[in-house]
Amino acid sequence: MFRHVKTSCTEDKLLTTELTKQECHFTWNMNKKDTNITDHLIKLEDNLDLGLGDKAGTARTHNSVAYVKYLLGSYKEALTNLKKSVELTKDFYGDNCDEKLIVTYGNFAWLHFHMTQYAECKSYLEKLKDIKEKNSAVSPSALHTQVLGEKAWALFKFSRKYYSRARECFKKALELEPEDGEWNAGYAIVLYRTETKCASLEDSSALKQLRRAMETNPDNDELKLLLALKLAEFKLFHEAEDLVERALEMSPDSPRVIRYVGKYLRNYGSVDRSISLLKRALDVSPNSAFIHHQLALCYKQKKEKFRKQPESQTFCHLSISHFEKAITLKSGFIIAMTQLAILYGEDGQIDQADEVFQTALFTAKEKMEGVQALNLYYGEFLQYRKRDKHQAIKYYKDCLKMNPGTLDGKKSAKNLRKIANKRLSYNINDTMAFEILEFIKQVTGKKQFTADGCEHLLESTSS
Template sequence: MSSTEEKPLKTELDQLECHFTWDLKKADTNLTDHLNRLEHNRDLNLGDKAGTARTHNSLAYVRYLLGSHEEALTNLQRSVELTKEYYEDNCDKKLIVTYGNIAWLHYHMKQYAECKSYLEKLREIKGKKIVPHEVLGEKAWALFKFSRKYYGRANECFRKALELEPEEGEWNAGYAIVLCRTETKCKSPKDSLAIQQLRRGIETNPDNDELKLLLALKLAEFKLFDEAEDLVEKAFEMSPDSPHVIRYVGKYMRNYGSLDRSIGLLKRALEIAPNSAFIHHQLGLCYKIKKEGFGSFREKKRFRRLSISHLEKAITLKSGFVIAMAHLGILYGEDRKIKQAEEVFQTAISISDEKTDGLQAVHLYYGEFQQYRKNCLPLAIEHYKKCLKMANDTKHGKKSAKNLRKIASRYVSMAEALSILEFIEQVTGGRLSTAEGCEHVLESTNNEE
């Protein structure tokens, strides 16, 4: 094909709605981790043809970015097969994105006749005046799964899709999950859009037990345990062998119920999904809490080693798992593995940006590591301040403020203490402008100990 013939083909391709035109940048995700996660989800959700078809679409795009064009084409062909099996005669609107991806992939493979063939298929579908919410929904899922940086865009696409078809269960579920991931702390359940949308998601997806567990976790944040525990029991009763359900039940038990039961459930989930970074992380946290409880030195050491083992596995399976790195770093420090701790903290900081989930925990734990394992107060203060500045009303922000006040009351000069306390008041919105005020806060801090 000459360049003159290729130009109008490219112009038509640019107008398609698919992964190739949605500005999914390889720099915004770890492609290897993303590929592993998609393959893991595909293998766990074999019974869900619609969801698996969508996963094959995403797998194809990631494989294209990695240069594996033939494998990408195989994924797209499998996506078409699954879509036709599930939707039968009503599949055209569900194939718009997949056909677009196939057309683009053939273009990149210089298979122009095949590319034109799929463009023709899309023209036929377009002629049937397919409503656009199908594409909006697929775009929302693609954005959501590709990168945390795209959650805002995914949120907007789900919202627009639901404006066009409010009863669509998949979009209601997706919108609820995105809100769960992005919502900041609310004062009451009535203020929580995530809780409202989770209820809507369950209403339109009564068999979706994952949504019930996400709602249970949100309700438990407001101490609404009766309804939360009822949801947990119902979800687990309906899906006792689903690793997705088991892991959230395990998380709920760890936070609000029995730690030992949580460990048992998570071990069971791990037998079904041995390569789940999420489950290894949850087990690591359970053993970390066990280590902090009562017990002999030998027991504490054993639980610490178990925690380290699962956290190491989690970051091996998911190299960008920043929150797991934060927990692993602090445990390495306790285990006197100072070099390994320093390395894992530096890696976590280097791969993060200010919106990375877990970065606030990294600053808190790195500050504690510098203070208690390396006896370096300047670096401890620096990272406590970074943690507090990210968000002052979270548990990590509050812990950083407490640590800073303790340093101000015990370990630095009055001038330095005043500077630290003024910083805290500035970030949290309070006022502290005099030495007298500084002395009052220091005295209060000492009395709290």
């Protein structure tokens, strides 16, 4: 039975001060508003159900699930997950592994505090004090590295907004323990996720780190596939395909491996083979939004290939059904929502497209993610599907204002010029056309027409 001990204001303050010094999920500034908490929980629980990773990785996942359960107000379930984390950690490392449990014990202390079980809270704080004192003389860097690595994984899995923080934690952990396989793998994966397109092979930090991670994790098939995808970006297909074959041979039934193989084949090989593999992965993991999304993209590609043939409609509807499933399973899946809305528009389902675009825009603004691209795509939908140029102009302008230097910004400017150009071809004194061109000039700083008049204007806007 838990003991509910009353504390004085002074004791409560001292307890809170001690708790804030701990390194754990409760002190890492992981805010509920920065993720879709329900989607995050589903993803974590899927990882547990599929048995992905070793016992140490599963223990970390139980820690993360515990924190999410706490955020959702399910304290008892949170406690159950923390106990499972301890059990798995001891199974993996042996009973004398307290230094591996610093984060878990910190979570225990915080959770008991929130449950007003102050005696238990103090007990875990005492345990943490003993562990740190015992290890400070033996291996302080190992203690610090363990916390950095766990913090990095927790941040990485919680929200895309925390990728840069996760990257820095992995980097610091590797400075202390450069040969550690887990931290090398984590650093490689977060670099792969955050790296923008590189001009050359030598410029890719992700590629270098993926090779390094492979040295410390030669049996990690997920790393093989991420490296294959990165190599394919630089057209090194021979090495990439060898890695794909090896990964598939070693892990033929792993949904995580199959989904990346499917992505590789869709982008660089056989779409039909990709569909076959992804369907197989779906049998094992039917609630994977990622796999449904990949299948939707495959069928979309086949729809475009057979554009002028009867099969095109079948592939369109198959693509739509998988996009729908993906956003049902993952409600904040902005990319899938956008792609579904575009496909609805192409299929003549205008009202459904408009509704999904509106939901995607609301979600994107809430998450502060992908808003500029959505303004462009919605503008194009309004212009070409709804035939509402007036509203389209508004969204093109919003897109351009956000960042005129991006591809989306430049495309919006081009679309605005075309609209202005078309209006001037009917009326050389069209006020709205001049207002649009003046707006582009103010935002981009580039002159849109000269004092010589419309002929020069039409030349400049048609380029």
